[in-house]
Amino acid sequence: MAGDGEEDLAAFVALHGAALRASRVPTRYWESLSRKLRGEVFDAGDYFGIMQVEEVDEEEEVDEEMEEQFKKKPNPGNGPCFKVIVTNENGLQASNPDSVFLIDHAWTFRVEHARQQLRRVPGLLHRMANLMGIAFHGEVPDEGSIEQVLQEMWKYNQTYQLSQGTAEEKVPVWYIMDEFGSRIQHSDQPSFATAPLFYMPQQIAYTVLWPLRDLETGDEVTRDYAYGETDRLIRKCVLLPWVPTEVLDVSCFTPEPPDEHYQAILAENKEKLPVVINPPVYAKDKIFKVFTDIQQVLNNLTHPRFVFTDNEGEADILYNFSHFKDYRKLSEERPQVMVNQFPCENLLTVKDCLASIARRAGGPDGPRWLPRTFNLQTELPQFISYFQQRDRRGEDNHWICKPWNLARSLDTHITNNLNNIIRHRESSPKVVCKYIEEPVLFEREDVGPVKFDVRYVVLLRSARPLQLYGYDVFWLRFSNRAFSLDDLDDYEKHFTVMNYAPGVTLKQVHCEDFIPLFEKQYPEHPWTTVQASIFKAFAELFQVASSKPAPLGICDYPSSRAIYAIDLMLKWDTSRDGKRIMQPQILEVNFNPDCDRACQYHPTFFNDVFSTLFLDETDNCHVTRIV
Numbered sequence: 001m002a003g004d005g006e007e008d009l010a011a012f013v014a015l016h017g018a019a020l021r022a023s024r025v026p027t028r029y030w031e032s033l034s035r036k037l038r039g040e041v042f043d044a045g046d047y048f049g050i051m052q053v054e055e056v057d058e059e060e061e062v063d064e065e066m067e068e069q070f071k072k073k074p075n076p077g078n079g080p081c082f083k084v085i086v087t088n089e090n091g092l093q094a095s096n097p098d099s100v101f102l103i104d105h106a107w108t109f110r111v112e113h114a115r116q117q118l119r120r121v122p123g124l125l126h127r128m129a130n131l132m133g134i135a136f137h138g139e140v141p142d143e144g145s146i147e148q149v150l151q152e153m154w155k156y157n158q159t160y161q162l163s164q165g166t167a168e169e170k171v172p173v174w175y176i177m178d179e180f181g182s183r184i185q186h187s188d189q190p191s192f193a194t195a196p197l198f199y200m201p202q203q204i205a206y207t208v209l210w211p212l213r214d215l216e217t218g219d220e221v222t223r224d225y226a227y228g229e230t231d232r233l234i235r236k237c238v239l240l241p242w243v244p245t246e247v248l249d250v251s252c253f254t255p256e257p258p259d260e261h262y263q264a265i266l267a268e269n270k271e272k273l274p275v276v277i278n279p280p281v282y283a284k285d286k287i288f289k290v291f292t293d294i295q296q297v298l299n300n301l302t303h304p305r306f307v308f309t310d311n312e313g314e315a316d317i318l319y320n321f322s323h324f325k326d327y328r329k330l331s332e333e334r335p336q337v338m339v340n341q342f343p344c345e346n347l348l349t350v351k352d353c354l355a356s357i358a359r360r361a362g363g364p365d366g367p368r369w370l371p372r373t374f375n376l377q378t379e380l381p382q383f384i385s386y387f388q389q390r391d392r393r394g395e396d397n398h399w400i401c402k403p404w405n406l407a408r409s410l411d412t413h414i415t416n417n418l419n420n421i422i423r424h425r426e427s428s429p430k431v432v433c434k435y436i437e438e439p440v441l442f443e444r445e446d447v448g449p450v451k452f453d454v455r456y457v458v459l460l461r462s463a464r465p466l467q468l469y470g471y472d473v474f475w476l477r478f479s480n481r482a483f484s485l486d487d488l489d490d491y492e493k494h495f496t497v498m499n500y501a502p503g504v505t506l507k508q509v510h511c512e513d514f515i516p517l518f519e520k521q522y523p524e525h526p527w528t529t530v531q532a533s534i535f536k537a538f539a540e541l542f543q544v545a546s547s548k549p550a551p552l553g554i555c556d557y558p559s560s561r562a563i564y565a566i567d568l569m570l571k572w573d574t575s576r577d578g579k580r581i582m583q584p585q586i587l588e589v590n591f592n593p594d595c596d597r598a599c600q601y602h603p604t605f606f607n608d609v610f611s612t613l614f615l616d617e618t619d620n621c622h623v624t625r626i627v
Helices: 002-022 027-039 064-071 111-120 124-132 143-155 232-238 259-269 295-300 327-333 351-365 380-393 418-424 511-521 527-545 596-601 605-615
Strands: 048-053 081-086 101-103 105-109 157-160 173-177 192-199 204-211 220-223 288-292 306-308 317-319 373-375 399-403 413-415 430-434 442-444 448-450 452-463 466-471 475-478 562-574 580-591 623-625
Touching (some): 027 204, 105 111, 105 124, 111 124, 173 204, 288 295, 295 596, 295 605, 351 580, 373 380, 399 418, 413 418, 418 430, 442 511, 452 527, 466 527, 475 511, 562 605
Parallel strands (some): 288 306
Antiparallel strands (some): 157 173, 399 430, 452 475, 562 580
16 A cells, blocks of 8 residues: 555656645645645644634724734725634644645636626625625625626735646636635735645646644734745835835836846847858849748748748748747858848847837837836836826826737736736736827727727848838728727727637728728828828837847847837827827737738738848838838
């Protein structure tokens, strides 16, 4: 039998050892944890009890220590407060290998499905309202109670992320522990630690609870809600959902990060910069051999000066779908080979880097063509200060949280709830951008005035000297519901990316049809003027992106060429002379964009792209020189 136990433990450690080590669960508990998980043993009730703490009448004298205790409770002002204490008569010894416990999860969800689940899952709203101290007496879910739970849940939410699977499957999962787990209070000197564990055999997540020291009967079970944060100011900010405070004394000034920040990004990306080379010179009639793994190029490039090869070693042009890393080797061994990427172009295509380099154009607030953006990992105090200052002035405070490096609006959330934004920092690296509260809208006959965004393809032929072109055709995406600054989780009202959502209408309008419709709706804003301001923003962006040497800017490698898709919206703004203007707002820059629609409607698309980038011939190509 002992052999079986050892085999079971070995199998358990093979599956979960890495996660347990990352969560710092002591190895002495692993065998007991494995056994409890296999047998679904929830024995916390034998050791702990939930105790209700009476509210203290405000008029009564309260000593300072008592006040500190009340500050700790996770739901101030929401009725009864609870705490968890050790009830076992023998107390609890941290050295006992059985002193590890499972906490069940009452609700597991992705943020975009939360409202729908509260409406539809029987009993869920009732249980959540009870757990959060929200009065709910009805049988049928009502929108008011649902909204309260959605606001309040950020004091109870925990998160984990699956490390494998599709981009959609890797979107962070949020969960609320059962009544026992949710009533464990915060302490800066916690008596216990917790960590989520995804138990592979059952495909279920639990929370693991273990003691950090010996406890006696009656001692309180606490955990650190800001676990892992050592900086005092950051701890204060992270704990703000439970301990409301103002950080108005913190400057919301966000200068560009220091050079070391960019050096660290280069090291993390494992990109090797090229050596200095002379710009290659090619014969006027040279036929270029192209090696590519991009099907759209293989299907649509028909220009007579380009032929495909399956042999990467004999190629003149490498047109890769995935990121190229070793520019040093390429520059030393084959400097004449052109490549469809620039070293350090992630400074444009990753959202936190884009916001950082844009500050070169507009100072700490950023340029007018980029929504005010904060990096939640490195600029949390500045963001909270800015949010609270706007709140004080009665200004709009809708924000959009975006992962640094995911496309298609995945894990992207709009909110005016500060707690929500602070907690989103725990799930994956994110930026928070000012949500455009007054976008320029497009009147759709079927639904009314909707949000829209515009995608331009730009061609970067050289970083220094800067040579940038815009493709003459642009693409449009529309929301499906009339815009208003409410129902923030209504995807079809607030987002425009509809081509990946199943069963959702995709409104398509060609740019040639769009321009007269737009000008009819906005006769004082001819599209030529709008496009001139868009191209001016693109020029400024690429000028600052290439203004410093790599890795502080895009590397001016003479054999690099690239195409990017820039997504933007227009917002109403006021010019310096008091006129109402349409101000472009760059949302993101995409590497190697999907060009399916481009090829479908414009069969010469890749001929134009290759001719502009690799032959430096733009006659009869549908491109406009921007810089």
